[in-house]
Amino acid sequence: xxxxxxxxxxxxxxxxxxxxxxxxxxxxxxxxxxxxxxxxxxxxxxxxxxxxxxxxxxxxxxxxxxxxxxxxxxxxxxxxxxxxxxxxxxxxxxxxxxxxxxxxxxxxxxxxxxxxxxxxxxxxxxxxxxxxxxxxxxxxxxxxxxxxxxxxxxxxxxxxxxxxxxxxxxxxxxxxxxxxxxxxxxxxxxxxxxxxxxxxxxxxxxxxxxxxxxxxxxxxxxxxxxxxxxxxxxxxxxxxxxxxxxxxxxxxxxxxxxxxxxxxxxxxxxxxxxxxxxxxxxxxxxxxxxxxxxxxxxxxxxxxxxxxxxxxxxxxxxxxxxxxxxxxxxxxxxxxxxxxxxxxxxxxxxxxxxxxxxxxxxxxxxxxxxx
Amino acid sequence: xxxxxxxxxxxxxxxxxxxxxxxxxxxxxxxxxxxxxxxxxxxxxxxxxxxxxxxxxxxxxxxxxxxxxxxxxxxxxxxxxxxxxxxxxxxxxxxxxxxxxxxxxxxxxxxxxxxxxxxxxxxxxxxxxxxxxxxxxxxxxxxxxxxxxxxxxxxxxxxxxxxxxxxxxxxxxxxxxxxxxxxxxxxxxxxxxxxxxxxxxxxxxxxxxxxxxxxxxxxxxxxxxxxxxxxxxxxxxxxxxxxxxxxxxxxxxxxxxxxxxxxxxxxxxxxxxxxxxxxxxxxxxxxxxxxxxxxxxxxxxxxxxxxxxxxxxxxxxxxxxxxxxxxxxxxxxxxxxxxxxxxxxxxxxxxxxxxxxxxxxxxxxxxxxxxxxxxxxxxxxxxxxxxxxxxxxxxxxxxxxxxxxxxxxxxxxxxxxxxxxxxxxxxxxxxxxxxxxxxxxxxxxxxxxxxxxxxxxxxxxxxxxxxxxxxxxxxxxxxxxxxxxxxxxxxxxxxxxxxxxxxxxxxxxxxxxxxx
Numbered sequence: 001x002x003x004x005x006x007x008x009x010x011x012x013x014x015x016x017x018x019x020x021x022x023x024x025x026x027x028x029x030x031x032x033x034x035x036x037x038x039x040x041x042x043x044x045x046x047x048x049x050x051x052x053x054x055x056x057x058x059x060x061x062x063x064x065x066x067x068x069x070x071x072x073x074x075x076x077x078x079x080x081x082x083x084x085x086x087x088x089x090x091x092x093x094x095x096x097x098x099x100x101x102x103x104x105x106x107x108x109x110x111x112x113x114x115x116x117x118x119x120x121x122x123x124x125x126x127x128x129x130x131x132x133x134x135x136x137x138x139x140x141x142x143x144x145x146x147x148x149x150x151x152x153x154x155x156x157x158x159x160x161x162x163x164x165x166x167x168x169x170x171x172x173x174x175x176x177x178x179x180x181x182x183x184x185x186x187x188x189x190x191x192x193x194x195x196x197x198x199x200x201x202x203x204x205x206x207x208x209x210x211x212x213x214x215x216x217x218x219x220x221x222x223x224x225x226x227x228x229x230x231x232x233x234x235x236x237x238x239x240x241x242x243x244x245x246x247x248x249x250x251x252x253x254x255x256x257x258x259x260x261x262x263x264x265x266x267x268x269x270x271x272x273x274x275x276x277x278x279x280x281x282x283x284x285x286x287x288x289x290x291x292x293x294x295x296x297x298x299x300x301x302x303x304x305x306x307x308x309x310x311x312x313x314x315x316x317x318x319x320x321x322x323x324x325x326x327x328x329x330x331x332x333x334x335x336x337x338x339x340x341x342x343x344x345x346x347x348x349x350x351x352x353x354x355x356x357x358x359x360x361x362x363x364x365x366x367x368x369x370x371x
Numbered sequence: 372x373x374x375x376x377x378x379x380x381x382x383x384x385x386x387x388x389x390x391x392x393x394x395x396x397x398x399x400x401x402x403x404x405x406x407x408x409x410x411x412x413x414x415x416x417x418x419x420x421x422x423x424x425x426x427x428x429x430x431x432x433x434x435x436x437x438x439x440x441x442x443x444x445x446x447x448x449x450x451x452x453x454x455x456x457x458x459x460x461x462x463x464x465x466x467x468x469x470x471x472x473x474x475x476x477x478x479x480x481x482x483x484x485x486x487x488x489x490x491x492x493x494x495x496x497x498x499x500x501x502x503x504x505x506x507x508x509x510x511x512x513x514x515x516x517x518x519x520x521x522x523x524x525x526x527x528x529x530x531x532x533x534x535x536x537x538x539x540x541x542x543x544x545x546x547x548x549x550x551x552x553x554x555x556x557x558x559x560x561x562x563x564x565x566x567x568x569x570x571x572x573x574x575x576x577x578x579x580x581x582x583x584x585x586x587x588x589x590x591x592x593x594x595x596x597x598x599x600x601x602x603x604x605x606x607x608x609x610x611x612x613x614x615x616x617x618x619x620x621x622x623x624x625x626x627x628x629x630x631x632x633x634x635x636x637x638x639x640x641x642x643x644x645x646x647x648x649x650x651x652x653x654x655x656x657x658x659x660x661x662x663x664x665x666x667x668x669x670x671x672x673x674x675x676x677x678x679x680x681x682x683x684x685x686x687x688x689x690x691x692x693x694x695x696x697x698x699x700x701x702x703x704x705x706x707x708x709x710x711x712x713x714x715x716x717x718x719x720x721x722x723x724x725x726x727x728x729x730x731x732x733x734x735x736x737x738x739x740x741x742x743x744x745x746x747x748x749x750x751x752x753x754x755x756x757x758x759x760x761x762x763x764x765x766x767x768x769x770x771x772x773x774x775x776x777x778x779x780x781x782x783x784x785x786x787x788x789x790x791x792x793x794x795x796x797x798x799x800x801x802x803x804x805x806x807x808x809x810x811x812x813x814x815x816x817x818x819x820x821x822x823x824x825x826x827x828x829x830x831x832x833x834x835x836x837x838x839x840x841x842x843x844x845x846x847x848x849x850x851x852x853x854x855x856x857x858x859x860x861x862x863x864x865x866x867x868x869x870x871x872x873x874x875x876x877x878x879x880x881x882x883x884x885x886x887x
Contacts, residue, residue, distance in 0.1 A: 006429070006512075007420045010437030013528070017434055051438060053535050054844045056812050056829070056858075059837035064778035064789065066800050068702075069695040076785040077696045077777060111449055 119370035143183025152182035196231040203292035241267035293327035294334035405488035407463035431515035462502035486662030496650035540620035598629035660704015712743035829860035
């Protein structure tokens with residue numbers, strides 16, 4: 001087909017634009033479009049880059065629209081139900097049906113990994129502990145009747161009857177005898193036991209707004225998803241801090257807003273305590289992520305944090321990720337301090353997340369090392 | 372004509388052909404009047420290619436199609452969505468069937484397609500479209516590829532990007548009415564007369580002249596000189612044009628912008644395709660509803676076998692499913708068609724019905740007129756989405772179908788239901804359909820301030836334009852127009868004039884940078 005070739009060319013050019021190789025002027029129009037999937041009751045979107053063409057159009061897509069269904073005024077709509085980009089699509093849209101598919105965490109992670117080309121995580125120290133697990137993946141000639149493999153058994157019987165010449169296609173009776181029976185059986189596999197601990201720390205001082213928290217929420221969802229598919233057991237802990245730090249549950253983590261200053265070292269201290277007291281590093285793969293707008297109270301405290309990172313965190317953890325979200329307040333000095341002082345640690349990553357569109361890039365920063 | 376392929380699993384292509392002829396027979400029996408309709412059988416990869424190209428096997432080169440292709444491929448692979456039907460407004464009508472769909476799906480799609488084909492052929496909005504668009508698109512592709520070979524993909528594709536930025540600035544109704552008298556508009560031909568400047572040729576011996584100064588290059592040069600001269604002349608004479616505001620901005624640019632021949636041609640191609648697609652956007656609700664109405668009727672009344680009923684119900688309910696925050700054109704159209712048929716069957720229209728205030732009489736109103744079928748055929752001929760909704764989206768219909776308006780609640784950060792007031796709902800619905808939900812833009816002057824600058828005007832109707840896109844679109848327009856481009860609009864309650872960045876300042880800046 002001639003058009004096969006043409007589409008390859010068009011596709012190639014699109015990818016080149018996305019990678020920034022050609023047409024730099026279009027780069028600013030690249031946005032994260034999304035495919036909507038569904039996980040349980042939540043809609044999740046699967047990233048897919050899109051380039052928008054600028055044209056005259058109405059601003060504020062948030063003007064609302066017309067919908068259909070039950071409910072009384074004031075009742076909220078599910079986010080996935082609203083067609084935000086509601087452009088009157090000119091052109092002929094083919095008859096598409098969005099399928100609402102239920103995705104498992106594994107599938108989601110798979111899609112994410114494919115899109116971001118994430119390497120699989122190599123657990124550290126995994127050889128130390130092993131567990132045995134049975135997989136029912138073998139076929140055996142003996143076994144309990146309850147595990148008889150119906151299809152295989154009849155296949156064997158069919159084979160036997162054909163070779164014996166007793167099979168009549170016009171009158172296809174197949175009768176298995178004892179030798180035909182096949183059973184599902186198991187294999188015992190030794191698996192390295194690997195558990196992971198994820199600790200999220202977030203700055204909830206006055207300068208962190210709802211937008212910033214939303215970014216942290218989305219980002220931590222994907223980090224969770226990916227780490228969970230790489231380890232058998234994952235424990236997640238949450239720490240919030242302004243001038244003092246405290247451990248909270250996930251609900252509080254994402255919804256708290258404090259005012260007041262920022263002392264980052266308070267959170268690092270608490271985090272170290274948790275790790276040291278509860279999670280021996282030989283047994284746990286430890287991931288620590290810290291999100292802040294980078295406006296620490298004093299320079300002195302910055303130095304303290306750097307010291308703790310170098311001496312206490314980095315020898316223990318698989319990965320320490322620092323994500324700095326853009327905020328209108330504050331100097332954002334912290335990330336520069338970190339970058340200039342910690343240079344040769346390969347389990348330390350910093351990432352700047354200015355808008356929601358940077359989330360994917362940032363996830364790739366954090367997880368792209370395969371740690 | 373079904374292409375040679377493996378055919379649906381289980382039953383052969385023969386069965387599919389038989390089904391097609393059977394369904395076609397029923398469609399004719401019901402009075403549908405369609406173009407010859409050909410079905411092509413594709414696997415999902417071929418389907419995605421064709422869908423990325425908007426249903427055509429051959430389009431001009433652009434990354435945009437590559438982007439769409441990637442989206443389709445990915446969402447198919449991840450099992451998020453699948454394409455059932457695709458049909459092209461063309462004579463003969465082309466439709467595509469996806470190989471991996473099951474047999475019932477294929478039958479529904481075929482019935483659905485005959486509905487579309489009938490609509491294309493008979494609805495007034497489509498009456499002026501090119502019915503040989505398959506060929507035209509292929510010609511466009513060939514032409515553009517020729518330019519790509521000559522000028523390079525980057526140059527040509529970048530110009531296509533510019534065109535696409537303004538490809539919705541057309542006047543969809545202009546194909547039906549005369550906007551102005553037939554006197555010659557300002558044209559390059561007229562301006563050429565008495566034109567002193569002649570494009571410079573490179574000195575060459577007679578026999579080499581054709582190679583060193585190819586005709587098309589000289590013509591292109593001359594074209595630009597002519598346009599520049601015309602501008603000078605206008606400025607001298609303080610001419611302003613167009614006489615009346617021009618909604619067909621693309622045409623205006625073709626006529627008046629100093630473009631090279633190939634650029635003019637590409638702009639023309641893009642404009643032609645925009646006009647071809649416009650009626651489909653204008654009749655989305657009617658068209659999809661009509662096809663859905665007919666696939667339902669043909670399948671249920673004639674075509675379904677017992678074993679197919681579950682699959683049919685599954686597919687059909689997917690097609691007409693309601694989503695809380697969106698209008699599903701299939702559903703809205705389908706419901707409206709059925710409502711119209713019902714009302715005209717029972718005589719639920721006219722003065723007597725509308726003035727009746729007795730609820731029990733209204734509920735059991737049935738004059739047994741049986742005019743429904745005739746009415747819907749008449750409506751499918753002369754309405755488009757706007758007049759369709761305006762006329763038939765009645766208060767009863769709105770109530771029955773649970774419509775509501777929703778707004779964005781800034782505090783809660785969620786969309787929520789605002790009200791169920793029929794008038795509000797209808798107003799919002801109509802607004803979203805008006806001009807495809809896009810702002811009205813027209814050319815007000817091509818010699819603004821007697822400096823040969825372009826002035827556009829936005830008819831403000833309550834919603835401001837999106838600012839960052841506005842500025843970028845102006846820049847794109849400037850690249851086509853060659854001089855500063857302005858737009859009059861309203862922003863935050865005040866009249867405002869936005870302009871593209873002056874070229875002079877830009878080049879000054881560059882110079883300054885160099886000095887540093």
